[in-house]
Amino acid sequence: MIKTYTLIFISLFSAAISKAQNNEGREITPFDKAWLFYQGDASGADKTGFADTQWQKIDVPHDWSIFGTYDKNNPTGRGGGYLPAGIGWYRKHFEMDVADAQKLVSIEFDGVMANSDVWINGYHLGKRPYGYISFAYDLTGHLNFGKGKTNIIAVRADNEVQPASRYYTGAGIYRHVRLIVTNPVHIEHWGVFVTTPKVSPEKAVVHVKTTIVNTSKAKVSAAVFVNILDETGKVALAGKYDPAGHDIAPGKSATVEGDYEVRNPTLWSPQHPALYKAIVKVSSGAKTFDSETVPFGIRTAEFTADKGFVLNGKKLMIKGVCLHHDGGALGAAVPLRVWERRLQLLKDIGVNGIRTSHNPVAPEFLDLCDRMGFVVMDENFDTWEANKVRGAGGYDKFFKEWGLTDTKDMVLRDRNHPSIVIYSIGNEIHDNLGDSSGFKKYRDMQDLIHQTDGTRPVTMALFRPNVSKVYDNGFAKMMDVVGQNYRENELVDAHTAHPDWKVIGTENGHTLTAWLSLRDHEYVAGQFLWTGVDYLGEADWPNVVNGQALLDRTGGSRPLSYQRESWWSDKPVVHIVRKRDDAAASPMVADWTPADISNYTMARVSVYSNCDEVELFLNGKSLGTKPKPADDSPRDWTMPFEKGTIKAVGKNKGKIVQTDELKTAGQPAKILLTVDKSKIANIWDDVAYVTATVVDANGVPCPNGNHVIDFNITGPGVITVTDNGDLANHDAFPLHARHTYRGKCIAIIKGSAIGKAIIKATSQGLADGTITVDIVK
Incomplete structure (x- = not known):
């Protein structure tokens, strides 16, 4: 059935x-x-x-x-x-x-x-x-x-x-x-709440709160049984609370609570995101009325005024990004695999935190954060009652009637996720926060969240607080954690004036100054960069995509991501970038193939690295060694451009630990196809990203030129959409033909049956590329 x-x-x-x-x-x-x-x-x-x-x-x-x-x-x-x-x-x-x-x-x-x-x-x-x-x-x-x-x-x-x-x-x-x-006697919708009020390496107290509803016509006596499974699926604790049962009259409900001790718990953390399961059964004698399985994590999380964010008793710097809910060419209907791929790419850079800007996300996204070890700022609204420019027909029309209801529903749904460590109840709110009405809106939501989930603090992303005077008028003082967008040094000054405040950067830029405001001040809990991945909208025509992110919407890296990796990664990092044009103000690119090679005379090169020293070579000749700057700025060289190979060698304590190398490409010769996942399940939530890269005869990527790639598929698969990283791309996403952008474009593949799907990419004047994806049950 x-x-x-x-x-x-x-x-x-x-x-x-x-x-x-x-x-x-x-x-x-x-x-x-x-x-x-x-x-x-x-x-x-x-x-x-x-x-x-x-x-x-x-x-x-x-x-x-x-x-x-x-x-x-x-x-x-x-x-x-x-x-x-x-x-x-x-x-x-x-x-x-x-x-x-x-x-x-x-x-x-x-x-x-x-x-x-x-x-x-x-x-x-x-x-x-x-x-x-x-x-x-x-x-x-x-x-x-x-x-x-x-x-x-x-x-x-x-x-x-x-x-x-x-x-x-x-x-x-x-x-x-x-x-x-369900049966007439059942667990209320979002009616199980699992918390861990006491945690130590030796034992953890797991508190399970269950609300039971009786919609039958008779009184029932119901007891709640709880089994707890560890991350391997073994029973960590089996027991029962409310052993005598609880009488519930027709049309009434009862909330039953109990504590359990789990010995030698495995704590949830970004390094080891261990998940337990609480299997909660509501029974009467041999009859089970209802049951739910609730994943949860055992951990402590605290925001402090001196150490910032503390997880399991240790300071954790939140290195976060803001993410919007769209999946690029797939729009708002995003298969889970898209998010897994994006989050892994961000994790590889050193990201450990996600802000759900500026709205509740799909529940499976939070499940993924639980499993992959990201800490999350769970945010509800972009507007309260005052609208914003270009959003006049939005949620502000409904906030007064629905704001508290939607906030409570978000918290009820999300409160069992160990990844969530803080709630945000607004982004750059334009309501008047200097009078009693603004205070009340904030306090009503904060109080509601405390009543619904008393285990996590509340913040909001303050908009120009020095201008709106919220640091001085008492508004910031009532916040659990003071959050501010940009102007990072103002947040530092606010904490200096109020050392008892807990503070966090809710939205931050990519500048070195912004990074140092976090690195050099232990009390700042973390930052969330704007943004992690490009998103649709908030762009001026002809652009249709906002392009301020570490990654473009296809998952492609930018120099920004390389720089951030050098600041945030625990692994040795070396990345070479150069000014795209002779002009000093031109953007950075990560290639050694100028578009106008005959007029590209002086190369301005930066190396993003966290290594003790970096030596740069051009066609085998050393251009010198530079130590790591104390302020984490890049190491810069300027030299006459030469075709060939530029290579950076990073060393720690005199030992080579990482290198990066760029080569000048010849004429475009063929299409190289790669796939992020060679085997996918034949379900809606799984996809494979096939990337077409134009390369020369030696396999060196060709970043210039404009080629149209035609994707075709045979076998049990479909090309769902194609895309590239161009912010001004106006072609319909379902088209199987796609222009390259900086030498690349993608096709997203789904299964339609079981078997082997063969993807072929063709373009006039280039040798074809082919790749196979296995579709499995």
């Missing part, structure tokens, strides 16, 4: 799969397949008898906006990346087993963009304006049961009022959906 998936890649898909497994007394069905979609408004589409046979057949997650045409005149404008907006309808026909007729049935959406209305068999279940929030509706009493008796879920997503955001939102049912069947 309930479909489950087979787990193939445990490290990637454990969170997504867990949502498809059944717990005793609870059945969870993935509800992503076989929806019908119509772009536009459709009068009467909420009714069961509506004719939808001509609608498009799709699966969700689905972002219809990303498949639209870029147009400078689209009402989404600069914020929405000039992509289309409007109204979209979704309908799904399904049957329910007659065995479920006496049970409770609910539907859970991880996110619908935006202003969603949902109906079941013509009955209006409710409306949620905020497109980033997860929500559920009870379908009980509105369903038909038995073979041949159809039910219809209808969803209307309204993104017509624009501009609604300063960055790309997507449109439609862009996150996962599931159907949940």
Whole structure:
């Protein structure tokens, strides 16, 4: 009756799969397949008898906006990346087993963009304006049961009022959906809360709080049993609390709490993100009413006024980045593998923290942060009641009615994630924070979070606090942790004036000055760079992508990422970059092939490195050795340009530990295909990135020129989208032909069946490239 998936890649898909497994007394069905979609408004589409046979057949997650045409005149404008907006309808026909007729049935959406209305068999279940929030509706009493008796879920997503955001939102049912069947006596939605109030190397106290709801017509006596599994799946503790049971009257609920001791716990940390599981069962005698499996981590996390952020008793400098929720060419409907790849690339640079700017993310993203060892600032809003430029049709219209509800739902959903160490309740809020109303908005949300999750502090990203006087008027004083965007030295000055304050950089630039404000002040808990990966929108035409990140939206590295790696990585780092043009103000590039080689006379070279000393060679001749500057600035050389090879050699204590080498490319000769993952599962959440690089006859990448690469696939796979790193690329993403940008472009591959998929790339005047991807169960 309930479909489950087979787990193939445990490290990637454990969170997504867990949502498809059944717990005793609870059945969870993935509800992503076989929806019908119509772009536009459709009068009467909420009714069961509506004719939808001509609608498009799709699966969700689905972002219809990303498949639209870029147009400078689209009402989404600069914020929405000039992509289309409007109204979209979704309908799904399904049957329910007659065995479920006496049970409770609910539907859970991880996110619908935006202003969603949902109906079941013509009955209006409710409306949620905020497109980033997860929500559920009870379908009980509105369903038909038995073979041949159809039910219809209808969803209307309204993104017509624009501009609604300063960055790309997507449109439609862009996150996962599931159907949940429980008994009348069941665990409340998001009703299990696991904390670790006491932790030491010898033992940890695990506190489990469970809310049980009785919707039956009779009083029940229910007891809660808890088993705790360690990271290997072995039973770390088996026990029971509330042994006598708890009487719950019809229509009432009860909250049951208990403590357990886990001996010799493995603590969660970025270096070892160990995850335990609490299996919580609600039973009466031999009957199990309901059960849930909740992953959690055992760790302590504290923000302090003198040491900054302390994890498990040790200072941890949060080296973070801000991330928006889109996946580049895939829009807002992002397979989990995309995030795993991006997070691994960031981790390789030395990043250990993520700020979810500026909204709740998909729940599986947080699962991934748990497993990969990132600390997270979980953020709710970009606006309160005052709107922002290019966002006049946004959430500010709904904050007064929905702000506290959406905040509570975010915290209830997310509070079991060990990766989350702090909540943020706003980004550069433009409401008046100098009067009682501004104080109240902040305090109401902070108090609500403390009531819902008393284990984590609250901050917000303050906007020009010296200008708004929030450092002086008492506003900052009531914050658990004072967060500020940019102007890093102002935050240092604020702490100097108020040494009892706990402080963090909530949004920061890439400059050396910004880095030193963190490096040289132990009390600053960390920084979150703007940004980790390029994102759609917030760009001035002809650009449609914001390009301030360490990585471009395809995952390609920039000189910024090389510099940051030299500051943040614990491994030896050496990277060569040069000024692109003769002009000193030109940007840095990481190649030795000038576009106009005949007029490129003087090369201005920088080496980003954390090594004790770096020696630079040009065509085998040493250009000298330079020690590591005390202020972490790059080591610079200027020399007449020569074709050939430039090489940097990094040494620690006189021993070579790392090198980097760039070569001058000859004429473009062929396409080199590489893939980030040669084996993928035939499920929605897995993809492979195939990169086409134009190289010369010797395999040296050719960064210049403009080639059109045609991607083709044979076998059980599909080319979902193609893309490049160009900020002004206006070509539709589903096209299989893509211009190269700095010599590269990508195709994202998904499986359609089991077997070998062969990807071929062709371009006029270049030798073809081919590569194989195995599609497995």
